[in-house]
Amino acid sequence: MKATSSMAASGRVLLLILDGWGIGKNDESNPIHVVNPKSLQWAREHFPFTSLQASGISVGLPWNEAGNSEVGHLTIGAGRIFYQHLPRISIAIKDGSFAKNQALVGALQHVRERGSTLHLIGLLTKGNTHASLEHLHALIQEATAAGIPFRLHLFTDGQDSPRGSLPDLLRELPQEAVASLVGRHYAMNTEQDWQLTQRAYEIITGVSGTVIAPEALGDTIASYYKEFENESFFPPTRLEGRGTLKDGDAALFFNFREEAMRQLAAACTKEDFSFFPRVELHDIYWAAMTEYEKGLPLHVLFPPQTFPNTLGEVLARQGKTQFRIAETYRYPHVTSFMNGYRNEPFPNEYRVQIPSIATQDPSQHPQLMAQAITDRLVQAIENKSFDCIIANYANGDIIAHTGNYQAAIEAVQTIDQQLEKLLPLALQNDTAVLITASHGNIEEAVSPVTGIPTTQHTGNPVPVYLIAKSLEGRTFPNAGDLLETIGLLADIAPTVLELLGIPPPPEMTGKSLLQSLSLPAL
Structure with missing residues (x-):
């Protein structure tokens, strides 16, 4: 596919990703x-706009599954x-290959040989953004079938699950195996x-941590x-008498999404870790559902897939300059994820x-770091040094997850202010x-049926x-x-x-949206 001269005349491209919009x-x-937003109203009046599917099978997820930032x-x-x-x-769970996964088999064998315990560590959630209850049930089933003792160390959700859902989620698990709970804010x-x-x-x-009797868990959650x-x-x-990680045990992190597990996994496994003192543990079999970071000494159940000829790689091969910017919340997304899990930048x-x-509460600062991002974008646009600029504004998703409606209003107003500066420039x-988005969230801040704030994608x-002028x-x-x-x-x-x-490589099965535009007016 070849761009027409009028298309190519734009010279440079700014891709703005509004997270959760x-x-x-x-x-x-x-x-x-x-x-x-006045900026988007102006854009609709003068330039083409449309909509894209961003969930379910259209992004490689199960049917009816909401999209998310990583995907x-x-x-x-x-x-x-x-x-x-x-x-x-x-x-893999459905076709039986999960039970034969060598990293999982290795963890069960390690525990069996030592008469120790398997610890399953991860997010307890009704959503499927970072972890899946189906995957946790499968791990529990394999441990039970193998006659292996196991304990559950669970991160409580609050973002990808409805509010107040923790008691219901816990009832879906073997109560005697729950060893500890900690909010995802920490973990x-x-x-x-x-x-x-x-x-x-x-x-x-x-x-450390508060220790309670197992029978007091319900009252503890109610008090919270x-x-x-x-x-x-x-x-x-921690639940008294349920046990903690000890020498000879196996520990398996069951979150499949990588970036939010890197710090805890590094703290548990890295030899040269120095951010805080650690317990001296020996002969631990560390495993994870996916590869959280290259170099971590983890047995990975599902190693990363490879994605040749991503947008970033094609641009680099064409000798184009790229600029990627985001605040910390979404920095891995515009870099590693957009580059097909590649952490190193392309030339x-x-x-x-x-x-x-x-x-602890982003809703108190709904503007987040949008202004600082815009300031750098203004410099990049005016300098004309980059062929392709890619930026993420995290406000929509981060603030929608708090369930604070007024903060969501202010987050949208913040994005509007940034666009009013960037578009004419x-x-x-x-x-x-x-301008596009990675998935939806903030557009449904309140359930239209119940009127209750919603926080899920x-x-x-x-x-x-x-x-663009030509459009x-x-x-x-x-x-x-x-x-x-x-x-x-x-x-x-x-x-x-x-x-x-630039013509797309054969690996890109997506189609340019420019091909669907109406013909220019005569």
Whole structure:
């Protein structure tokens, strides 16, 4: 495919990914509708806009499964659909190959030979964003079938599960095996806050944490709900007599999503770890559902797949310069995930990570670091040094997860302010802009049925805006009904390449959205 001269004349492309920004109902449940961002209203009046599927099979997830940030960025960068971790593991469970997985078999054998215990460690959730209850049940089934004693060290959710769902989730597990609980705020920190990671590590290893009688767990959870609505902050709690990690045991992390497990896995396994003192443990069989980070001494059940010719690789091979920017919350997404799990930058790929605000409650700062990101984008656009700029604004997803409606309104207003600065500047500097989202969330901040705040991802389609001088006045066929999608997230990378005059590689099965546009007016 060859770009026309008018398309290629844009010279540069700015890809803006609005995290958790789907297409929702036109009512009060949708903060985007309530705010009605002026910048996007202007874009709709002058430039083509459409919608894409960003959930379920369209991004390699099971049917009706909501999308998420990791999956969305992987698909955007790859320009194709492939099985994500969730269905890949679920298929292995269904076809029986899971029981024969060598890393899992090795863990069971290690415990059997030593007469020790298997510890299953991960997020207890109704969602399937970071971990899956189906996967945990499969691990429990294999341990039970092998006659292996096991203990559960569980991270309480509060983001990808409905509020107050912890008691129901616990009832789906063997109660006698629950050894500890700790909020994901501690166990799944991604911001190098090692004091939080330390608290999760110490509850698993028995160094610290509140110790309660097993029969008191229900009252403890009820007391917690009187003070907090969000299970993310559940204090590190051990159940008396249930055991902690000891010499000769096996420990298996069952989260499949990588970035939120890197700190805890490093604390448990790295030899040269120095962020806090650790318990001296020997002969532990460490395993993980996926490869959280290259170099960690873990037996990995499902090693990473390879994705040749991602957007970043194609741009690098063409000698194009790239600039990637996001705040800490989503920095791995615009770098590693978009590059097909590649951590190292490609040649001429430059990266900036804006540190996220250190806070337990992001809803108190709904603007997050959007202004700092915009400041750097303004410099990059004006300098005209980069052929392709890729940025993520995390506000939509991060604030929607808090369940704070007013903060969600302010988050949308914040994004509108950034776009009002960037869009005219990009046009002035011969830079085409493509705005989209990785998945839905903030567009359904309140259940339209119950009126209760919601915090989970949605399966809604996501918008796409194409803003370039050569595209003014053109439209997509579905402009009048965005719930009728015209494509997939996999179409983003081929579209970026066509805007830059670069043909997509054969591995990219997505189609350029430019091919669906109306003809220019005569």
